[in-house]
Amino acid sequence: MRAVDTWDGRVVLDVGCGTGFHLPSFAATAASVTGVEPHGDLLALARRRTRRLPNVTVLQGTAQSLPVPDASIDVAHARWAYFFGPGCEPGLAELARVVRRGGTAFVIDNDPTRSTFGTWFRRGYPDVDPAAVERFWSTHGWTRTSVDMRWSFSSRADLEAVVRIELPGPAAEAALAGHDGTEVDYAVNLWWRRY
Numbered sequence: 001m002r003a004v005d006t007w008d009g010r011v012v013l014d015v016g017c018g019t020g021f022h023l024p025s026f027a028a029t030a031a032s033v034t035g036v037e038p039h040g041d042l043l044a045l046a047r048r049r050t051r052r053l054p055n056v057t058v059l060q061g062t063a064q065s066l067p068v069p070d071a072s073i074d075v076a077h078a079r080w081a082y083f084f085g086p087g088c089e090p091g092l093a094e095l096a097r098v099v100r101r102g103g104t105a106f107v108i109d110n111d112p113t114r115s116t117f118g119t120w121f122r123r124g125y126p127d128v129d130p131a132a133v134e135r136f137w138s139t140h141g142w143t144r145t146s147v148d149m150r151w152s153f154s155s156r157a158d159l160e161a162v163v164r165i166e167l168p169g170p171a172a173e174a175a176l177a178g179h180d181g182t183e184v185d186y187a188v189n190l191w192w193r194r195y
Contacts, residue, residue, distance in 0.1 A: 001077070004145070004192050005104040010074035013098065015063050015091075016081020020046030020056075026077070027053045034068060036061040063091035071100040079108040083191075085133035092140060099195045107191040109133075111146060115187035116179070120163070124171030137191050145190040153182045 008029040014022055017035030019042055026033045027050070035050070035058040037043045043060050050056040061067040063082040076099050082091050095105045112121040113130050122128075137144065153159040159182050164172045 001106050001190065001192075004106070004190075005075060005194070007075040011072065013066070013068060013073040013076045015066065015076060015078040015083075015095075017046050017058065018042050018081070020049040020058060022077065022079065023050050023056050023058070024053060027056050030075075031055065032057070034059060034073075036063075036066055036068075038062045063088070064094060066094045066098050068098050070097055073098045073100060074103045076103070076105040077108075078106070080110070083107040084109055084128075085136040096195065101195055103195050105193050105195070107137075107142070108147075109189050109191065111187040111189045113187075114146070115148070115185045117151070117166075117184055117186040120167055120171065120175040123174065124167035140193075142191045142193045145192065147188045147190055149186050149188065151184045151186050156182055158182070159184070 007026055009031050012026045012030045012033045014026065014033065014035045017023060017037045020035055023033055023035050023046065033053075033056045035046050035056065037046055037058065038061065040060070043058060046058045050058060059067045063078065076095055082088060099105055110118065110121050111130075112118045112125070112128060134144065151159070151162070153162070160176055163176055166172070167175060
């Protein structure tokens with residue numbers, strides 16, 4: 001993300017911030033950070049995680065109805081939260097409303113066309129058409145940067161727990177049965193757009 005734009009000294013929005021995992025990292029250099037999360041239990045965890053960070057606010061809301069003013073955000077970030085291609089047009093309209101001119105939005109999502117996890121994802125979600133997703137983002141003026149990474153867990157039990165969260169039951173079990181160890185290669189797409 002930093003190769004595209006910086007959030008140093010700027011106003012950051014984390015859409016679908018979950019437990020607030022990324023909020024402290026943004027807060028270390030941003031002027032202010034707002035996390036938005038629709039789920040109350042995750043919202044509470046995010047608020048607890050950031051309670052000692054004076055430049056962080058966590059609000060309840062959705063990508064389709066962001067609780068921030070028009071043109072108030074310099075950098076928006078969403079990681080595996082709502083934005084998965086066709087069907088997320090209301091969220092894109094909200095980003096266009098809240099990101100000010102010169103700002104940048106980032107959306108990070110799975111790349112099911114590459115990596116071991118990509119193969120697992122295709123088997124678990126056969127209705128997701130990667131070509132349609134790519135066409136969607138490109139048509140809406142977003143640029144893709146491919147990122148290769150790796151999941152590395154301290155135990156096999158941890159890897160299995162995460163795979164069972166990420167994939168439907170039968171697909172998770174098939175993936176785990178055919179994979180040894182505590183690591184898996186993982187490819188993602190970083191979609192970004194300047195406003």
